[in-house]
Amino acid sequence: MVASSVLGFPRIGANREVKKAVEAYWAGKISVDDLTKAAADVKKASWTSIKERGVDFIPSGEFSLYDHVLDHSAAFNVIPKRYVGHGLSPIDVYFAMGRGRQADGVDVPASEMKKWFDSNYHFVVPEVSEQTEFKLNFNKAVEEFKEAKAVGVSTRPVVLGPVSFLVLSKASKEASAGFQPISLLPKLLPIYKTLLADLKAAGAEWVQIDEPILVLDTASALEKQYATAYEALSPIAPKIMLTTYFSRLDSNLSFIAKLPVAGLHIDLDRAPGQLDEVLAAVKPTSIVLSLGLVSGRNIWKADFAAAIKLGQKAIDSLGADRVIVATSSSLLHTPVTLASEKKLTAEQKDWFSFALEKSAEVAVIAAALSGSQDAAVTAALEANKTSIAKRREFESTSDDTVRKRVAAITPDQLERKSPFAVRKEIQAKHLNLPKFPTTTIGSFPQTKEIRQARAKLGKGEITTEEYDKFIEKEIETVVRFQEKTGLDLLVHGEPERNDMVQYFGEQLNGFVFTQNAWVQSYGSRYVRPPIIVSDVSRPGPMTVRWSSYAQSITKKPMKGMLTGPVTILNWSFPRADVSRELQSKQLALALRDEVVDLEKAGISAIQVDEPAIREGLPLRRSDWDAYLKWAVDSFKLSTAGVTDQLQTHSHFCYSDFDDIFPSIQRLDADVISIEASKSDMKLLNTFKQYGYSNQIGPGVYDIHSPRVPGDQEIKDRLAAMLAILPDSLLFVNPDCGLKTRGWTETEASLVNLVNAAKWARQTY
Numbered sequence: 001m002v003a004s005s006v007l008g009f010p011r012i013g014a015n016r017e018v019k020k021a022v023e024a025y026w027a028g029k030i031s032v033d034d035l036t037k038a039a040a041d042v043k044k045a046s047w048t049s050i051k052e053r054g055v056d057f058i059p060s061g062e063f064s065l066y067d068h069v070l071d072h073s074a075a076f077n078v079i080p081k082r083y084v085g086h087g088l089s090p091i092d093v094y095f096a097m098g099r100g101r102q103a104d105g106v107d108v109p110a111s112e113m114k115k116w117f118d119s120n121y122h123f124v125v126p127e128v129s130e131q132t133e134f135k136l137n138f139n140k141a142v143e144e145f146k147e148a149k150a151v152g153v154s155t156r157p158v159v160l161g162p163v164s165f166l167v168l169s170k171a172s173k174e175a176s177a178g179f180q181p182i183s184l185l186p187k188l189l190p191i192y193k194t195l196l197a198d199l200k201a202a203g204a205e206w207v208q209i210d211e212p213i214l215v216l217d218t219a220s221a222l223e224k225q226y227a228t229a230y231e232a233l234s235p236i237a238p239k240i241m242l243t244t245y246f247s248r249l250d251s252n253l254s255f256i257a258k259l260p261v262a263g264l265h266i267d268l269d270r271a272p273g274q275l276d277e278v279l280a281a282v283k284p285t286s287i288v289l290s291l292g293l294v295s296g297r298n299i300w301k302a303d304f305a306a307a308i309k310l311g312q313k314a315i316d317s318l319g320a321d322r323v324i325v326a327t328s329s330s331l332l333h334t335p336v337t338l339a340s341e342k343k344l345t346a347e348q349k350d351w352f353s354f355a356l357e358k359s360a361e362v363a364v365i366a367a368a369l370s371g372s373q374d375a376a377v378t379a380a381l382e383a384n385k386t387s388i389a390k391r392r393e394f395e396s397t398s399d400d401t402v403r404k405r406v407a408a409i410t411p412d413q414l415e416r417k418s419p420f421a422v423r424k425e426i427q428a429k430h431l432n433l434p435k436f437p438t439t440t441i442g443s444f445p446q447t448k449e450i451r452q453a454r455a456k457l458g459k460g461e462i463t464t465e466e467y468d469k470f471i472e473k474e475i476e477t478v479v480r481f482q483e484k485t486g487l488d489l490l491v492h493g494e495p496e497r498n499d500m501v502q503y504f505g506e507q508l509n510g511f512v513f514t515q516n517a518w519v520q521s522y523g524s525r526y527v528r529p530p531i532i533v534s535d536v537s538r539p540g541p542m543t544v545r546w547s548s549y550a551q552s553i554t555k556k557p558m559k560g561m562l563t564g565p566v567t568i569l570n571w572s573f574p575r576a577d578v579s580r581e582l583q584s585k586q587l588a589l590a591l592r593d594e595v596v597d598l599e600k601a602g603i604s605a606i607q608v609d610e611p612a613i614r615e616g617l618p619l620r621r622s623d624w625d626a627y628l629k630w631a632v633d634s635f636k637l638s639t640a641g642v643t644d645q646l647q648t649h650s651h652f653c654y655s656d657f658d659d660i661f662p663s664i665q666r667l668d669a670d671v672i673s674i675e676a677s678k679s680d681m682k683l684l685n686t687f688k689q690y691g692y693s694n695q696i697g698p699g700v701y702d703i704h705s706p707r708v709p710g711d712q713e714i715k716d717r718l719a720a721m722l723a724i725l726p727d728s729l730l731f732v733n734p735d736c737g738l739k740t741r742g743w744t745e746t747e748a749s750l751v752n753l754v755n756a757a758k759w760a761r762q763t764y
C-alpha cells in the first residue's frame with residue numbers, strides 16, 4: 001500500500017481565527033487562555049479535516065502563533081539577553097522577539113527577520129554565540145502530538161532539524177569574530193535527543209525532521225555534521241522522515257542516502273528531474289521515499305495522471321510499501337480551502353486546489369497507486385482528467401498582441417538615454433532637493449477608516465465617487481503632514497491600495513482574485529496573492545489619477561509609486577504553463593506604459609518597488625544567472641522609457657546583497673532604498689566595497705515594529721552611514737512602507753527622521 005502525507009498546514013484558520021486572536025492578544029483584548037483556546041480550535045479543525053480527506057501522515061507541531069523557527073528558538077532557550085529580565089511572561093518574551101516591544105518601560109526592537117528560502121514567508125533569525133546554553137524550555141512537538149491524540153488524530157510530528165536550525169541562525173553580538181553557529185552542533189544535539197526520545201516515549205511512530213538546507217549548494221560542506229547529527233539521533237528517535245523541499249538534492253544526495261534515517265522526502269514539484277537519481281541512490285537501502293508530488297507552493301490542481309506516472313516509477317523501483325505520496329513542501333504557502341471562495345467562476349474554481357483540496361489530492365493519488373477500485377477514487381480520477389483537459393484548452397488561447405510585443409523587445413528599450421552621472425545633474429536641477437533628501441517608501445498608515453471605506457465600496461454602501469473623494473482627502477492629509485514635517489520628496493501615501501500587488505493585478509488583464517486565500521508573510525501579516533491565469537496587459541492607466549492629484553495640491557515634488565514586474569510575479573501565484581520570464585516581461589511592458597504616462601502627467605520621480613527580486617532567486621547557484629538576466633531586464637524595461645530628468649527609484653526590503661550586487665547595479669535606478677536598520681549596516685560595506693555608483697537611501701529605522709526610534713538613534717545611524725557612503729549619494733528614509741503602522745508612531749518617527757537629516761546637513 002502506498003501511504004499519503006501532508007508536510008504542514010496553514011496556521012491562520014479557515015476564517016482567520018488565529019490571526020484575529022493573536023492581534024487581539026497583542027491589543028490586550030483577550031487573555032493567554034483565550035489565545036491558546038483559539039489556536040487549539042484551529043489545530044483541531046486542521047487535523048480532523050486532513051484526516052477526513054484520507055491522509056495517512058498528518059502533521060503536528062508545525063503550527064505556530066508567529067513563526068516556527070521562533071518556536072524552536074524559544075523552546076531551546078535561544079533568547080537574546082535584551083529580551084530577558086523585564087519580567088515578561090514566556091509568551092510575551094516570545095512575541096517581543098518576533099515583533100519588538102515598547103510598553104511599560106520596556107523598549108526592545110524585534111529580532112532580524114529573513115525570507116524563508118525562496119518564499120515570501122519570513123522567519124525570525126535565531127541569534128547564537130559561544131555563550132549560548134541550550135535548554136529544552138518546553139517540548140512543543142510532544143505537546144501538540146498529545147493534543148492531536150486527545151482529539152482523536154494520530155499525527156507525525158514535525159521538527160526543524162538541528163543542522164538547518166543552526167545554519168539558519170546568525171552569530172549574536174556576543175560572539176567572537178569568525179564564530180560559526182554550526183560549531184554549536186555538539187551542544188545542541190543533546191537537546192534534540194531529549195526532544196526526540198520524549199516524542200518516541202509519547203507514542204510517535206514517525207517524526208518528520210525538516211532539513212531544507214539540504215537543497216542548497218552550501219550543504220555539501222556539511223556532510224560530517226549531517227552524519228554526526230543523524231547517527232546520534234536515529235537510535236533514540238521515532239522513525240525519521242528526513243525532509244527536503246524547494247529544490248533538488250544534486251550532489252548532496254551521495255551523503256544523504258547514507259544517513260541512518262528511515263525515510264527521505266524529496267520535492268518533485270520543483271525538481272521532478274531528480275527522481276531517477278534519488279531512486280538509484282536509495283534502492284539499495286531500506287529508506288522509504290516520500291514523493292512531493294502535490295505542490296505546496298502553487299494553487300493549481302495536481303495533474304493526477306502525471307503524478308501517478310512518477311509514483312509508479314518509484315513503486316517499480318522500490319515497491320509500494322517504500323513509497324509515500326506527499327505534498328512537495330508544507331502547505332503553509334497555500335490558502336486553507338477553495339470552499340471559502342464564492343466569487344470565482346465555476347470554470348476558474350475548477351483550475352485550483354488549496355490546502356484542504358491538496359490534502360485530498362495526495363490521498364487520491366496514493367489510493368490510485370495502491371490499485372484502489374473504490375468508486376470515489378475512480379470518480380476523482382475522472383474528474384481530475386476533465387479539469388486538467390479544460391485548463392489546457394484555456395491555456396491554448398493566448399493574447400497575440402502581448403505575445404508579439406514581448407517577442408519584439410529590443411536591447412535599447414532597456415537603457416536610459418544618458419548614464420547616471422549625467423542624469424544626476426539634470427535631476428538635481430529639476431527636482432531641487434536639499435543635501436540628504438528625506439523621503440518615505442510610499443505607504444502611510446492604512447487606518448481602520450481606509451479599510452472600512454474600501455469595504456463599503458465593495459459592498460456597494462458608498463458610490464465610487466464618494467470613495468474617490470474619501471481617498472483624495474486621505475492623500476491630502478498625508479501630503480499636508482509631509483509638508484508640515486518637512487519631508488523633501490513626497491509620496492501620496494497609497495491609501496487607494498489594498499495591497500501592493502493585488503492593486504495592480506486588479507487593474508491588469510490576466511489575473512483573478514480570491515476572497516479568502518490568505519497566505520502568511522510574517523507573524524500575523526497575511527497576504528492574498530492574485531493568481532495569474534492568462535497573458536497580462538494594461539487596459540489603461542492605473543495610478544496616474546492619484547499621483548497627479550497629489551502633485552496638484554503641493555509645490556514639493558511628488559514621487560509616483562509602482563510595484564515592479566518581478567515583485568508582482570513573485571507575490572502572485574504564477575501560471576504553470578508558461579515561463580516566469582514570459583510572465584515577467586508581459587508585466588514589465590504594462591508597467592513601462594504606466595511609467596511613461598506618469599511622466600507625461602507631470603510626475604518627476606517614480607519608484608518601482610522590487611522587494612521580491614531577491615527572494616525569486618533560484619536556490620541553486622547554477623540557476624542564478626538565467627534568472628537575474630530576465631529579472632533585471634524586466635525592471636529596466638519597465639523604467640527606461642522616460643527622459644533623463646525623471647528620477648527613478650527602486651526599493652528592496654532586505655540586506656543580503658553580496659551575492660547579487662552586480663545585478664543591483666545593473667538595474668541602474670537613480671535611487672534605491674534598502675533595509676539597513678536591522679542588519680547592522682553590513683550591506684553598506686558591500687556597497688562601498690563594490691563601488692556602487694548611484695544614490696542610496698539605507699533605511700534609518702525599522703518599520704516592522706511599532707517602536708519609535710529616538711532622535712539620537714537616527715543621528716547615530718546617519719553618522720555611521722556617512723562614515724561609509726559619500727555625502728552626495730545619501731537619501732534619508734525609513735526601511736520600508738508605513739502601511740502597517742499607526743499614525744502616532746509614524747508621526748513621532750518621521751519628525752525624528754527629519755530632525756536627524758537637518759542635523760546631518762549642518763554637520764557634514
Ligand code: GLN
Nearest residue numbers: 441442443609611737738
Ligand atoms: N511602496 C510600498 C509601500 O510603501 C513598498 C512596500 C514593500 O517594499 N514591501 O508600502
Ligand code: ZN
Nearest residue numbers: 652653736737
Ligand atoms: Zn520594503
